[in-house]
Amino acid sequence: MAGAKRGPIRRRPWLFAAQKLIFSKIRERFGPNLRGLVCGSAPLAPETQDFFAMLGIPIWQVYGLTETCGICTMDDLRIPSEPGRVGQSVPALK
Secondary structure (H helix, E strand, O other): OOOOOOOOHHHOOOHHHHHHHHHHHHHHHHOOOOOOEEEOOOOOOHHHHHHHHHHOOOEEEEEOOOOOOOOOEEOOOOOOOOOOOOOEEOOOOO
């Protein structure tokens, strides 16, 4: 979708039918307890994050060098994540 304007997913009219007929069935297969997914091994394609957003399942991206430390950056769980980026630096623990 190079050059296309990305609007809020919920405002796209064709998604209404998909929400009722397809996406609700996919969400049922995941079960009622899934609140979100964490991706931390490689950059996640924005299209993949958009797909799960359409399902109503947020994906939080994290970054960290596993061989030297834990998580360095992470999406803020309190706000919707932005596809294609990893959130702010994780504050230092005292």
